[in-house]
Amino acid sequence: MPPKSVKVEELSNLSDAEILKLRFKDISLSINGTEIQDYVDQLYFELGAKGLVYRPQIFLGDEWFSPEGMNAISVPFYLANTRLKNLEKSLMLEAEGSDHDWFMKLLRHEAGHCFDHCYKFSKRKTWKKIFGSSDIDYNPDTYRPHPYSKSFVKHLDRWYAQAHPDEDFAETFAVLLDPDCNWKKEYSKWPTALAKLNYVESLVKESAKLKNTAEKGRLPSAVSNLTTTLMKYYQKKKNENADEYPDFYDSDLKKIFNGEMSLAKRDFSAERFMNRNKKAIVSTVAWTTSERKFTIDALVRRLTERCAKLELKLGKSEIQTTMEVASFLTSLVKNYLFTGKFKREA
Numbered sequence: 113m114p115p116k117s118v119k120v121e122e123l124s125n126l127s128d129a130e131i132l133k134l135r136f137k138d139i140s141l142s143i144n145g146t147e148i149q150d151y152v153d154q155l156y157f158e159l160g161a162k163g164l165v166y167r168p169q170i171f172l173g174d175e176w177f178s179p180e181g182m183n184a185i186s187v188p189f190y191l192a193n194t195r196l197k198n199l200e201k202s203l204m205l206e207a208e209g210s211d212h213d214w215f216m217k218l219l220r221h222e223a224g225h226c227f228d229h230c231y232k233f234s235k236r237k238t239w240k241k242i243f244g245s246s247d248i249d250y251n252p253d254t255y256r257p258h259p260y261s262k263s264f265v266k267h268l269d270r271w272y273a274q275a276h277p278d279e280d281f282a283e284t285f286a287v288l289l290d291p292d293c294n295w296k297k298e299y300s301k302w303p304t305a306l307a308k309l310n311y312v313e314s315l316v317k318e319s320a321k322l323k324n325t326a327e328k329g330r331l332p333s334a335v336s337n338l339t340t341t342l343m344k345y346y347q348k349k350k351n352e353n354a355d356e357y358p359d360f361y362d363s364d365l366k367k368i369f370n371g372e373m374s375l376a377k378r379d380f381s382a383e384r385f386m387n388r389n390k391k392a393i394v395s396t397v398a399w400t401t402s403e404r405k406f407t408i409d410a411l412v413r414r415l416t417e418r419c420a421k422l423e424l425k426l427g428k429s430e431i432q433t434t435m436e437v438a439s440f441l442t443s444l445v446k447n448y449l450f451t452g453k454f455k456r457e458a
Contacts, residue, residue, distance in 0.1 A: 123195040131199060132346065136338035141172050141192045148192055151212070155219050158289050162316055166324055168226040173333040174345060176208060176218050178225035183326035185222040189335045191215070203346050205394070205405040217268060217286065224285030225278065230326045231319050234281065242311055244277035263304035265295075269402035284308045288316070350406075365418060368436045371425030382424035386416040389434055396438045401445040408445060415441075 117138040123131060143149050152170045159167065166183060173186030190196040190207055200207040209215040233239050234246045257271035264273035264280060265287045273283035287295050288309055299306045330337075369382040377384075386393075390412050398405045426433055 120193050123193060126195075128199060128202070131195070132343035133341060135341050136174070136189065136335040136345070139189075139335070141189055141335060143170060143172060143187070143192060146192050147212075148187060148215075151215050151219060154216065155223060158220070158291060159223065161291065162289060163320055164227070164316060165320060166226065166230045166326075168223055169331075171331050172335045173331070174335065174338065175333070176222060177333075178222045178229065179332050181229050181327040182329070182331075183226045183230050183324065184331055185219065185226065186331070186333060187219075199342075204349065205409050216290075220286035220289045221268060221272075221282045223289065224282030226326070227285055227315075227319070228278070228281060230324045231315070231322050232325060233315055234278065238311075239281075240277075242308055243280050246276075246278050248277065262302040265299065265305050265309065280308070281312070284312050288312050361415065362418065362422060364440060365415065365422065365424060368433065368440060369419060369424035369426060371427035373423065373425060375425045377423075377425075380425040382419035382422075382426060383416055385426055385430065385433060386412065386419055386437070389430070389437075390416070393434065393438055393441065397441045397445060400438075400442050403445045408441065411441065411444065 117140070118126070118134065119140050120142070123139070143152070148170070156167055168178070169182075169184040171184060171186055172189045172192055175186065175188055177186050178184060179186070188200075188208065190200040191209055197207050197210055201210070209218045228234050234243070240246075257274045259271055261271075261274065264271065265284050267273065267283045267286050267290075273280045284305075287293055287299075295309050296306075299309060365382070369385075371380050371382075390409070394405055394408045394412060397403070397408050401408075428436075
């Protein structure tokens with residue numbers, strides 16, 4: 113049994129099962145002394161370089177977000193400790209924001225939300241004319257992006273600026289804030305995206321004269337207050353990322369794995385092939401589509417189970433089969449990005 117409370121340095125001595133039994137509030141996590149503090153200092157420097165005077169409060173929460181109306185940013189708890197980061201990668205295949213560039217992209221994006229929370233720009237008619245209404249329905253997991261649109265900046269994966277007007281604004285702000293992005297040149301031939309960038313730049317200059325009216329109060333989902341266990345957290349997270357698929361993929365699988373049923377299972381099993389090459393396939397499809405690895409891995413696992421049930425066999429070389437499986441999965445994931453469903457190509 114793990115102790116009721118643990119110091120962060122003690123986590124390395126605990127098994128995954130023991131850590132999962134812990135409540136969030138019983139782990140003494142802190143931003144101080146971690147690389148997160150360095151990244152926060154970098155954000156503050158970038159804000160100052162643009163003449164911005166607001167500084168978001170950074171706290172450890174259960175995911176990346178900026179609480180509605182508050183000048184605060186939640187950074188996922190696992191990024192404050194290597195052991196927890198590795199656990200996240202083990203259970204979810206990746207840890208969002210786990211390297212410097214990725215972290216800063218997300219931090220700049222959330223700082224964009226804080227910018228609006230502080231000065232309420234989204235209430236203005238001009239803001240709504242440029243970005244749209246903040247009141248429209250918002251479902252960031254099923255929006256329908258247009259990959260070739262030049263009306264939105266490209267910052268986070270999955271063309272996230274297209275998810276909602278609020279995200280469009282935050283993404284535009286993030287591009288403007290990035291010291292390594294020459295946005296005037298990069299978006300010079302994207303008139304709509306460029307107009308958004310110029311508008312946000314004007315708001316940055318104006319903000320120096322405005323009063324910060326962000327809300328104050330208790331930080332929602334701060335891990336220091338969460339009584340749930342990590343096990344329940346990950347169960348919920350996995351359920352939210354799971355997607356079902358129908359049996360009509362059988363015909364596609366049978367075309368890919370067209371080996372004779374009489375072939376030896378030991379050498380030609382489609383199930384064994386999928387398990388053997390899963391990591392490479394997931395990485396390839398994730399790179400091609402910018403979809404979450406967890407989503408792709410879940411789909412690969414279900415297809416693998418179907419291969420086993422149908423007792424499919426390899427009928428081609430491993431290289432050719434790997435290419436066909438990756439191509440098939442890429443088409444499924446692209447359809448998912450546009451429709452919210454893993455549909456077959458017509």
